[in-house]
Amino acid sequence: MLSHPSRRTVRGALVATAAVVAAALPTAPATAQPSPADALKKYNELSEKASQLNQDHLKAKDDLAAKQGELDKAKGDLANAQKAEESLRGHVDVLTESTFEGARFNQISALLVSDSQQDFLNRMSAINILAADNAEALKNLTDAVNAADAATKTANDATEASKKLLGEIEAKKADLDKQLAEAQAQYRSLSNTVKNQLANSGDMSNISVPAGTAGRALQFALDQRGKRYVYGSNGPDTWDCSSLIQAAYRSAGVTIGRTSYAQAAAGRPVSRSEVKAGDIIVYYSSQSHVAMAVDGIRAVHASTEGVPVKIADIDSIGPISVIRRIEG
Template sequence: MTSSPVKRTAATVLAAAVIAALAVAPAAAEPLPPNSSEALKRYTGLTHDAEVLNEDHLRAQEDKRAKQGELDRANQDLVTAGQALDRATAAEEQFRGQVDLLTEASFQGARFTGLSAMLVSDSQTDFLTRMSAMDVLAADQAASLDSLSAALADAAAAKAGAKDAQKRASEASAAADELVTDIEEKRVALVSQVTEARRQYDSLNSSDRAVLANKGDTAAVATPSGAAGKALAFALEQRGKPYVFGSNGPNSWDCSSLTQASYRAAGVTIPRVTYTQATTGRAVSRGEVQPGDLIIYYSGQSHVAMAVDGVRAVHASTEGVPVKIADIDDIGPISVIRRIVG
């Protein structure tokens, strides 16, 4: 799974998912008994595909929020740059006017040298006054030229800043608009896939449904101290609650909302989506797994569970299956393991 979702039409996504499910059921985020029926295998394959689309849809929403933030910042930069340009332009006009006046005065008195000042002066005092005025005029002209030069530089920088901010705002706006379309396509694909999976669920017999509804180990589990232990305790308290695609709790969960809420209960903020949870904290090896570690599954990083210990994990698996404990290695192929704290 790449960091930027590839745009595909809803029909293409749905067709590919259904064909893949019919051809060979992908590994589900919940181990099935060896003698599971073909209908149950098909259902778990469809729900796995739906989970991928669910995480894609959530990531597109996150991307849109990020792009909207970029757009807001770029628009604010544009306003700030415009204000700076107005100030620099006003300063340029002010100092250019001063320089023009001083230049005119200097030109008119160009022949007024020290000798001429002495010749036309009535007294020593008058001579000194005339010489002082000439010095003041020269100093004022130099200061005004410096100020004009600075104002011109500020105006040029403000113009460049405004141009850059306008370009960034335009690009961010276009990206946000594109993501709106992307989100809608993923939503349509997700709805179609979930509908297909639920239709398949309705066709399951009571035995298949019982396999899915098994709550697993519901015994009390000791948790360590610290934030990871608090997060794990929260996740374990959710055992038995249903999985619902896109749900954020508190009465139902999907895989990544459960892990996010668990760490939130421990005072730690982590992203909402599996793809970004897969980059949070630091990576640890399979042999280093500790309670509270996040285990991200599949090459596409579309499923997440939380380690209970070095062997088991608690996770929200898929619709029809309650939040439960399962063996870490039975849930699916591990992509990466992340330690959020410690």
């Protein structure tokens, strides 16, 4: 009769088998370091996402400012409506008091107290005027009450919308901060050689610009070469991509939106083959990055953190979404 092996014997056999299998498998490096190219690619991806979140955050702030303007107007309309209602209500109260004091007469009473036909006609005319005045005052009061109610609703709606936008801003800011932390951590992981390449200001030579608005805007943008990129910055010593473009055209006397989203709708569209100095080039399907054409080949832009404002090949910056011309 065969005896069953003990649990200890079985367990020992399994351990031995596992050791043999493990020894036969290829071993992976304990710490696989990404190549410099992979590290840079990851940094660019994180930076692009941060740029989009930055534009989202800026747009939410613009939306809040617009909604605050609507709220201020609604409050002003409400105050005016309440003032008009108060004034008209006083007018109606006077007419009501006059009615109780006997100021309102009907045709029969006018006929009974009239001394002559002319006196009757005069009394009837006065009665009609008083009635019309009363009716108009009541209508005006009703209109004022309705206007006050509508203004109250508008003000309440604008207040709620502002609160919602404030919540969205806080959420977008939290997302942006998280994304920035990841991008900055990735930047710190880059080699010094790569960091130095990113920090190079590139072509700093004098570049001729055309006359007119586009030329003045381009000159401003070119003058910012070498300045640092900072998310959400509005200059004058640091920029993000859209603040640079907005400030450039502001220096030329033209007002455009603060975000790359707004700038993607400014001016009129032109094709890639038509690009000339001063055109606004918006990148990525998200339209989260923007540059300004130096000519048909190059553009100046504020790229990302760790990279100064510099000139780059138009097509190397990223996939083009739209190209807009402000002048001409």
